[in-house]
Amino acid sequence: xxxxxxxxxxxxxxxxxxxGRRVVASIAALPVVAAVGFAVISGGGALASGxxxxxxxxxxxxxVMAGDSLWAIAEQVAPQxxxxxxxxxxxxxNALGSGQLDAGQTLAIPAEYVTS
Numbered sequence: 545x546x547x548x549x550x551x552x553x554x555x556x557x558x559x560x561x562x563x564g565r566r567v568v569a570s571i572a573a574l575p576v577v578a579a580v581g582f583a584v585i586s587g588g589g590a591l592a593s594g595x596x597x598x599x600x601x602x603x604x605x606x607x608v609m610a611g612d613s614l615w616a617i618a619e620q621v622a623p624q625x626x627x628x629x630x631x632x633x634x635x636x637x638n639a640l641g642s643g644q645l646d647a648g649q650t651l652a653i654p655a656e657y658v659t660s
Contacts, residue, residue: 605652608650
């Protein structure tokens with residue numbers, strides 16, 4: 545047999561139908577869509593504001609001890625006030641996402657509730 549007459553398998557070319565091209569394009573666009581969706585859902589919450597914060601003298605600070613809760617701190621700093629109102633004010637002033645406190649954490653207490 546002659547080496548020039550040996551049969552070589554013809555190279556096949558991949559052909560995509562219109563539907564196949566749409567599937568490939570959709571898969572390629574999926575990470576971009578996911579990133580944009582995440583950015584929309586997060587809403588830019590991590591952006592810093594131009595506010596200077598609370599003016600000096602409008603709050604006092606308290607260091608959380610082991611076992612302290614917001615309710616106990618509210619009763620301690622403002623025994624004359626309704627603890628629910630004090631807890632709400634502390635949460636808003638400190639931008640707490642939950643009532644979970646850590647020992648050593650510093651909390652700002654609104655000056656209106658601080659007993660002199």
